[in-house]
Amino acid sequence: MKRSIFGRFWPNATAVVLFIGFVFPVYWMFATAFKPTGDIISDNPVWFPTDVTFGHFKKAIAADHFWTLVRNSLTVTILSVLLSLVIALFASFALARMRFKGRRGFLIVFMIAQMAPWEVMVIAIYMLVRDNDMLDSLIPLTVFYMMMVLPFTILTLRGYVAAVPKELEESAMVDGCTRPQAFVKVIFPLLAPGLMATSLFGFITAWNEFPLVLILNKSVESQTLPLWISQFRTAFGDDWGATMAASSLFAVPILILFVFLQRKAVSGLTAGAVKG
């Protein structure tokens, strides 16, 4: 391939412009969160914070129920992802390794379930949860979030299970393992990247969920962080410093997870699945 200096210049220049475009909103969130209020409400934007303050973070953390909300969000997210991983492991093993009547039907069910329009089913879910006296509880959130990520988890893990050579399992069985033992000892460790990738996407879906918690959990003690973030600004009267600090606190766990697991996650995506 021929590449002149100009052939290099334009792609690189475009890349830099794009990089700035993609990073800027994230940068602006953190930058605002650390800026003194005087620099935030200024007619000339202060591009680089020189005076760093932690006041906005203190304010966000001191907000009522902050730690309860963190605990709720973590509980619901982690439980729902773990539950769906366990259920999906069983299902994906069957779908990837066994031949049986109706296999295609099961696959189709999970594929269609992946498209489920949760955003428009909120009324029906509200009625079901209310009729079972479960409003303002974390249990319905956990099980519905579990279901939101389950089809994706099954279909992705199925790809990972299928990618483990059958011979490994068979030779373990020749060595005297039963099939379940062979699975736990041989396949399970090889699935680690797949489990990480799928749980990352499950984590993001559950951590972000908004419409359901918005209608199911009216009491502050039972809410989660997304709801808190969406109401923060109005509650704090356009305090952008505190709002950006709150958003940063909400975003940091995912940003860290994602940046670290990104490579594995992306190859996991192309392996046979996608996003929530």
Added chain:
Amino acid sequence: MSVQTEGTDTAGATGVRKTEAPPPRETGRPVAKRRAGASAPYLLLLPALLATLILLGWPLVKNGMLSFQNLNPRQLILHLTEWNGIDNYKEVLGSPDFWKVVKRTVLFTAANVVLIMVIGTLVGLLLARLGKKMRLLLLFGLVLAWAMPVLAATTVFQWLFAQRFGVVNAVLDSLGWHSMADHNWLGTQMSTFSVVTLLIVWQSIPFVAINLYAATTTIPKELYEAASLDGAGAWKSFSSVTFPFLKPFLLATTFLEVIWVFKAFPQIFAMNEGGPDRLTETLPIYAFIEGFGNQHFGMGSAIAFLTMLVLLFLTAYYLRLVLKQEEDEL
């Protein structure tokens, strides 16, 4: 949502299809063992199936039932069930508002998906052309945008486009566009949609670009060599090698984005609650606001059902394709 992209698997999973090919060798097993094993797949699938039936099937059925009921605050509080046949559907389908929202949702989805796919593909191809350092830099930027939780991103965009002290207005003002100094971005339908579109496109491009780049790395080099031997230029080798190779991937991604943009809820709702004057309500927001905001739960359910039909209609082609592919695979 599954992307069935034949041949575009990256390094981590290249073995997927190969290992599925050989037929099972189970003839040597004792009969008793095989019979006991016959129910194993069903037992393994039982928890997933039960969860799907209860947690997805039940709300779907419940939604269908509610859509035939006259369910307003009175009936809700007194736990009354009043069937009213197809009245809700008659009312929804007869209201010009509903059709306006349908049209708006389809246009909104189309505009976003076209932008996402075109720019995403270009960025993906750019990633393939860049040197290693620049590629890593751009990848880092893309991953950050991708990883931002939707509500954090929405709040940041509200701040970027804030009327007072928002950085976008300040920059436009300093560039000489003084009428924008105090522009209220959430004041009109078009400019609210512009901000929402920018937010959605910004967050969606990384997925398309990074996966497309991953897919291009699996195109065999020989194909390009053969093309250049045939005297193909840059454009010709793109249209005869790159594009056909990426086509299944592009198709699958397009439909995923259709689903994702169509259902976008927090971006619109948290930005401005469908305002100003309900002019940025898309179907999911419309169902939510009619159902919960105005407490017409039966009507809301009917709208929800019709929303699912529209989504199904928009994605029918893709679903058919996926189902056909599954058939070929088994």
